[in-house]
Amino acid sequence: MSGDVGDDIVVPAASGGTRLRWSALPSSLRTAVESASGSRVVAERSASGGFSPGLASRLTLASGRRIFVKAMGEACLPNGPQILRREACVLSALAGSAPVPRLEHMVESDDWVALVLEDVQGSSPRQPWDHAELGQVLSAMAALAATLTPAPIAAPAAAEHWQDEFTGWRQLAASDRAAVTELSPWAGDHVDELARWETSWTDAAHGQTLLHGDLRADNMLLTADGVVFVDWPWACVGAPWVDLVLMLPSVAMQGGGDPEAIVTSHPLTQTIEPDAITSVLAAVTGFFVFGSLQPPPPGIPLLRGFQRAQGLVALNWLRQRLGQADLARN
Structure with a gap:
């Protein structure tokens, strides 16, 4: 291999290759997300990009509102819950002052953490x-x-x-x-x-x-x-x-x-x-x-x-x- 990248390089997708789906989350966490959001989830569209093995999905609620939810537990990534807690701290601090998604809720169940974010239209x-x-x-x-x-x-x-x-x-x-x-x-x-x-x-x-x-x-x-x-x-x-x-x-x-x-x-x-x-x-x-x-x-x-x-x-x-x-x- 020459180590030089030509125009014919195969560009890999920015994806880790695995994503949890809403139905695979513990029922207690799903219940907590729905309770915090005020309505049950009726539809899901998983995000294709990113390298986290956790959930990253746009969820449609029975009320018609849409939210974006990220979730991880120790089982899918050992430090996954801590990663989401750290992100929640940053988003909370930057709310209203920088172009970042609004954090609506952070919910926890056992060793799982979920972030409920606004569904950015973009x-x-x-x-x-x-x-x-x-x-x-x-x-x-x-x-x-x-x-x-x-x-x-x-x-x-x-x-x-x-x-x-x-x-x-x-x-x-x-x-x-x-x-x-x-x-x-x-x-x-x-x-x-x-x-x-x-x-x-x-x-x-x-x-x-x-x-x-x-x-x-x-x-x-x-x-x-x-x-x-x-x-x-x-x-x-x-x-x-x-x-x-x-x-x-x-x-x-x-x-x-x-x-x-x-x-x-x-x-x-x-x-x-x-x-x-x-x-x-x-x-x-x-x-x-x-x-x-x-x-x-x-x-x-x-x-x-x-x-x-x-x-x-x-x-x-x-x-x-x-x-x-x-x-x-x-």
């Missing part, structure tokens, strides 16, 4: 990316960063939040160089250099902005009033441009164009030192590549393929940036 960006929709999203991200600076709620610093995940190149350099070379001969030849770049990401990502931490096309909705950003359990505090850099590999993979052209022209990155962007890009690329070489996590069989595709696109972008840096030094 749709995910088209895939491959539409140029106008991408422009709308990129503008909305700049506005979101301004709204969330300084961070309006307490959240972990980015350096703490990703301290274990953003060590991929160092782990691969120490234990699995052959696998890196098989995926990308260029990365195999430069794994030590990539590990060095990775070590400086924490200083580069330092800042005072509340970051989403997991932005992709499947975590946003285009509505008549603008872009609504959904799925907030991974919020952390860092530099305002970090969400943009972390998202761009998926944008490029899904037909959104050259990530370097976007990062060069975007208002969030206009005054940022190039090496800072490169270090964060190196860290997330190592995260994707290392993750893609691991066995699939329980309940999320399609995750590794999605990470691999993003990793290869990110590698191409990182190789381009490192080549430009070398030319600048010479």
